[in-house]
Amino acid sequence: MMEHIAHDETSFVRPAEIGEMELYHPKTWLGKYVFSQDAKTIAIQYAATAIAIGMVALVLSWLMRLQLAWPNIFNFIDPAYYLQAVTMHGMIMVVYLLTALFLGGFGNYLIPLMVGARDMVFPWLNMISFWVYFTAVVLLAASFFVGGGSTGAGWTLYPPQAILPGTPGSEAGILLMLASLAVFIIGFTMGGLNYVVTILQARTRGMTLMRMPLTVWGIFVATVLALFAFPALFVSAIMMSLDVLLGTSFFMPAIMTMGNEADHVGGNPLLFQHLFWFFGHPEVYIVALPAFGIVSDLISVHARKNIFGYRMMVWAIVVIGALSFVVWAHHMYVSGMNPYFGFFFATTTLIIAVPTALKVYNWVLTLWQGNIHFTVPMLFSIAFLLFFINGGMTGLFLGNATVSMPLSDTLFVVAHFHMVMAVAPVMVVCGAIYHWYPKITGRWYHEGMARFHFWVTFVGSYLVFLPMHYLGIMGVPRRYFEISGTTFLPDSAQSVNASITIAALVVGFAQLVFLYNLIVSAFNGRQASGNPWNATTLEWQTEHTPPEHGNFGKELPCVYRWAYDYSVPGVEEDFIPQNVPPGNAQA
Amino acid sequence: MTNIFTEQPWIADTGPIAPALSGAQIAVNSRRSALKMLLSVVSVFFLLMIVAYGGRMLYQDWRPTPQINLLWANTGVLLLSSLCLQASLMWARTGKTAWVRGGLVAAAVLTLLFLVGQLAAWQQLTTMVLGDFSNPSVGFFLMITGIHGLHMAGGMVALTRAMTRAFGRSDVRSMEHNVSNCALYWHYLLGVWLVVFGLLFTGNNFEILLRICGFI
């Protein structure tokens, strides 16, 4: 490793000039493409795995929607199967798709490039991190095939039901789920330490923290959140596994099950909920903060204008991240916890809306007086704004204990969190993929297919989730296999459900077009230049496109300015890359 | 580096730019930084378990953890292994190769002894009256000691690496940071153990603490 270089405090030699700086050199095909230690390859592996398992979750959502729209027509969907689909859809989308894609995918690709490093600081650990994640995905997928099937306890996995008969997959399914989560967390911790330390230690010269692009800030704070939040899930997964395997009573009080008294005494189911949401709420921001960061950069680049209020944007990310640890029990207003907690958590929850709103204002003010190019990434950013504002507003309903009470556990909640942490981040994912696609592949995606994908996804997703709020307001509970037999719901509720399903299926198929475009264009697309968007950040200033291993050529770039020098007065070009020294900008 | 609170990032640099660190220095700093980060994550992990323990303890049916005297001996062993590492670190700084090697081996042996001792404590526990799994404090005991033990076992990987290096090279000064990282990790886990042991597994200290703080 590194010890052959003399450890000498005074020898400040630029890495590129120290011969080869510890770059990993694959010797075999396996080492280059499978067990690669290059962050960019690992990023693509992460993204591909996440999207693959995400497609499974997408198909599960179609099955759910089919049942809800036309109950009992598709008779391979029985109540148990439905609950399994609900559970696996949620868990895969939140943890295995979005978390892995934003941090493992975008984080790996963008952090070293954007901070001007040759690679992550621990490339080997990075490679292991991916394969541990991959193992977690395999364990998760395996649970579909074991006896009793995957768990159907809802993605929240609440005990006691998660481990009792009466819930699908309460034997092998739940244990595999818990094992998979534990493995995921171990893998993530390896990756997460890597991302954080790379940002803290391996930034290039001149790249102060306040000059980092907001993308890096978003991923950085999200990673820190994840590092501190996942242990709660890890602990609860261990405790629940012990309850099953050893018969301990962490979460299991004295109960009856299937007509008989169970062996447990004195456990506390609410303890699990507190632990789960201590993880679960930061998890929302683990998904949202990278999206916030990325969308800031997309808007800035494609509006040719500096992000408005960069400093506030940074501090808002940090404050949101910190506050996200003291709002968890707003998921538990009707959980049976001491209801007096409601005062505290309603207040903290609504406070968190203030920095979030400020972020929205600053995105909008970045558009103001901009020079807006309606590129595909920009279109997706605009879509993000609509969904995020909508979902953020409904968050004010659900965060406020009193207002949330009639709405909790209904489809209103489902609509809210899909708007704010499913569709909105996915808009950013799509925008970001289109934005960086020319850099990652060196080729252009098919513009027509991309626009088709955008319009269907944008309008379609809105048609899916807007009416869903009103089903919730009417009182349709979530996680119901079907809603017939009630006296308070009008028959038209069922037609709303059917229309949602039709829109959802259309949106789902548009994602297939997206994938087709990504795969085919990687081989057939038009060649892209190194900096097609005229962007300032370092990843666009690499010598090669796609960047070669080591990212930058012989010499690492030196940073002289922030990432948002767009349309600077007195400069002819409307952008100045971060590595352009002050004197050279006028040219 | 300018102050992140007052920096106005849109103002471009005009003065000289800070010199870059060498790749080796980046690697050393990164490991230290990653270790500190890891330890803070581990802190959250143990803190959550202690909080869960406290929350569970307030229920009426709580039965205290059985007292196992062997744990006192184990604590002493862990303390010694931590001291060995601290000594190795000092010897590494002054270049006493043989001493470093001896210190590392001693630390490793003591750590293994600690782990064996913990297993023996489990063994004892299962034979005790209160040792059935339906007793929540037994569940907590198994979980917390088990996870602590796994962390020690994980540390053994790093310690083994440090040992191979110490035995494979004559100059131990260049591996000072390896020893230093091991020492930090051991001290930290010793600290965790002392907190966990003192608070949860010796008498009713945690309850007394909660009482003093007014939670009960």
Next chain:
Amino acid sequence: MVVAIILLVLVLGTVVFHVLSPWYFTPIASNWSSMDDTVTLTFVVTGLGFVLVNLFIAYCLIKFRTKEGRRAEYEPESIKLETWLTGLTTVAIAAMLAPGLLIWKDVVTPPDEAMELEVLARQWNWSYRLPGADGRLGAVAVSHTSEDNPLGIDPSDPFGQDDVIVYDPVMHLKVDQPVTFLLRSNDVLHNFTVPQFRVKMDFVPGQVSYIWAEPTAEGSYDLLCEELCGVGHYAMRGRIIVDSEESYADWLLDQPTFAETQAELATDLVAGQGSYAVCSSCHGANGEGNQAMHSPRLAGMDGEYMRRQLRHFKQGVRGTHEDDTWGQTMAPMAMMLADAAAINNVVSYIGTLSGQSEFDDEAHYNLSAAVERYEPASSGDPSKSAALYQSTCAQCHGDDGEGVWTVNAPALTGLDDWYLATQIKNFRDGIRGRHADDLYGLQMGLVSNTMTTDQAIEDMVAYISGLENPNQPVKLAQQR
């Protein structure tokens, strides 16, 4: 440009949809109109913010779209503007939070005059308990729970003796009388939701949670479980009937106390045998049933199930659907049983019957086959229904069709195949189990919806016929 117009359409469409669509809260029937007011307030404030910000975006998109020679302004930040916007947002948020917190105080503080009502939830049904004359609920424990004492009341606690037991998912409340619902679960998490009351709260096993409301309008309301509690979650329905003061008092008179339910356990077999004389003309002297008369075999049928069905026939909950010809025949027969004690007696007597046919001749069966709606279950393929039985039916009726008493699901083994098939079909087609107060019937109806074809029902019956119930070693076929 197009995106700006589409954005405008979506945003304005949202507003129009909100104002014009018929889909909104179901009319309120409790004191919590203040809760609705906070929702309305939040809609106004957030709606305003939503529209304004999006209109501004659309304006920017149109005004500042790229064109030849356009160049963006350069403005790193404006602390003043950001401070103003933050301040305004804070004010708006405080305006929503403050009333929320004030009303939350009411939500968590039941008034002194509130009446206590314990709701016991378990997979997947509801029962209720009122404090008796002494005004105090007796102690309960999971360990006391049994078929004879389904609510788990401590028999040694004097306060429990006069507790009023409602062992049925239908509960009555008095209008304008505040109620504190004490929520207790025996197995997993559940949730108490009456959409018209607005408030809801989870049940957590091992503790008692609470919520309170004052019903303000007479009527019959759905009670839903809104916390995922297993396969039967969506079918865990109850009913809350809000009565006038008089009808509530009448209803209350009919409800047994705990002491009474325990006393009724000692049944009079002789009296039961007397009452059974009427039954035997159709169901046979030994309870063996008579297919020709569409009378199911009674011997081996679950006791609690029979009591409930007789009650339902008596109350007009079952046997009133116009297509339920045989149920209509049964209903007047059940009327002949005067009270709960009579029902108990006859059910106990049926429990002693052998189910042996008096004349065991093939011709008898062949005769009845001609009038059957169904082919015998031999036409079904049990392998096709095994998956559905195991994933869904077994959750209530048990892996071996032995029935699970806490779910109030009767044993399925020992029933005639033709009878099973008819009943499942009746459940599915809404001929049985659709009366508003027949929540178990609804449950079964919802589940039988998954068997869309008659063949699926035949397959299921064939599967059930093959089950080996450990509690009922002698199978029906062998008896024949």
